[in-house]
Amino acid sequence: MSDMGNVVNTVTLRVNRFAPRPERDRDRSRGGSPFAKKSSPFGGSGASARRRPRGKQWVQDYTLSARPEDTVLDCLLSIKRTIDPTLAFRYSCGHGMCGSDAVSINGTPTLLCTATVKDWAKQPSVSMVDDEGFRHTGDTAVIETDDGDDSGNLGIIELAPLPGFPVQRDLIADIDQMLDQIRRLKPYLQANDELATTDEGKIDVFEYLQRPEQLAKYEQLSNCIACGTCEGSCPVYAGGEAFIGPAALITASRFINDSRDVQAAARMDAIDSADGIAACQSVRACSRECPRGIDVGEEIWQLIAQIKER
Template sequence: MHRTMRPTRRAASTLGGAPVAGGFGASDAGRSWTQDYTLTVDPRTTVLDCLLLIKRTQDPTLAFRYSCGHGMCGSDAVAINGTPSLLCKTTVQQAAQTAKPATPSFRRTAGAQTAAAAVPTATSVGTSTTATTPASSADTPVIDLAPIAAFSVQRDLIADIDPMLDQIRALQPYLQARGDLAMTADGKVNVFEYLQSPEQLAKFEQLTTCIACGVCEASCPVFVGGDAFVGPAALVNQIRFIDDSRDGAASERLAAISESDGLPACQSVRACGLNCPQGIDVGEVIWQFIQGVQTRKQEG
């Protein structure tokens, strides 16, 4: 396991350099080394379960984030063999398909000073349901795990995704109804006025399944590259409300994401939708929305 201990910048400033997360303080920033864990598990085991097993039986100091364990919370996004993915939705068999063969040599690395230091976990696993496969076998896959790109590393596999969540919150990610009540002829509130047609719902329904895991942001070369860009997660969140017929703040939302760091900063690479655990084609959604905005401008 290539492992880095790195405190968050926030922790270093608020705690005055006091030790955080297992005794590593600000002076340890950038420390990293190679640490391999070997497991023999059923190929249907999730990578998250592998890490939990390592934490219980081999290394209680191993740090990673998870919550529901069923792909609903989005808290356990990491890079698996370089690809942003959820630990709980990726099985050993799936990860092994993109893994490199294990090498018998012992690997050790020096500390790196990059913003997203490599912190992969090399977990060698057997390919059968029994423990007969030797852990040192040359064909045993090595699954590399690292924090998702574009975010600062807090420790091991934990990345600080607060900047993404803050950006989403800043754009008011909640329905803003128009406020006027539709009335019937006899002066009563017409509750049926607020029903949506299947066509209206279809425009944004899939976007409501976004779990803000950060996978799209870690897949976006513009966002990862550090350019001034709010990121695909924030854009998709706002498109969800703009396309909602019940929302009355569409003009304000469109103006907000039309700033230079919003829609204009998107280069339509479309890598953001390649690994979405919810199956949202993020890049296509943003591209189609941009095309729609341009068409309306030309017609109006």
């Protein structure tokens, strides 16, 4: 009988780790980004501004048994429970609904719980270097392993914290600045204070119904889970101290396009600034990896058009 059925698949997680050093009183008094405008409504200044912490950085490999259909989150939980309890990462629902486990996988911002080993594991490449130490363009060999290979090596997955945010520890990024920016834009429905009633004095619930075409204008935008993958992909956003960022703009657009909201003009005024919508360079990198399927770049472009037309 063949021993192929006894082959155990393994995968290597190459994790960029970070351990912050204790903060001193002198460090607390230092300001934030020198590029942030002090007058910006979207960023802080002085001691209240966020800055990147200092500490020890290193890369650590973990090799463990895994199935191709396992998620990267499954692998990290296995490491946490059986190999290294000090490894830090964040997650909650595990089903792509909360957005708390966004990291960089192989350089791409995405969610740990939706990324599978078979989709993200890659085989290591070996550079073909000549005797003088030079590598010619295109001279890169790839070590290939077949599914039936006796080694059972599925490949390597490189993990790093979400780009554009300060790192708290290992794979945990500090996204508070992004959430604060969203809160400043009042992410809730602001309807008028008049309560519609029927002739009998009861609440007229039908007064608040929307037509399908009205719902379609913002329904997809309401699926945003504020995971930060669009911010991590944006080349303009960096820590949130200046550019408001695509996540906050999507939140604003969701209510601007809601026919029940009466503060559309005020919402447009809030983002119509140098650090707001004007800072977007329309690169559209924010659209590539949205886990909820929102075309972030297109929505922001439509928002720019709305502001210019008013």
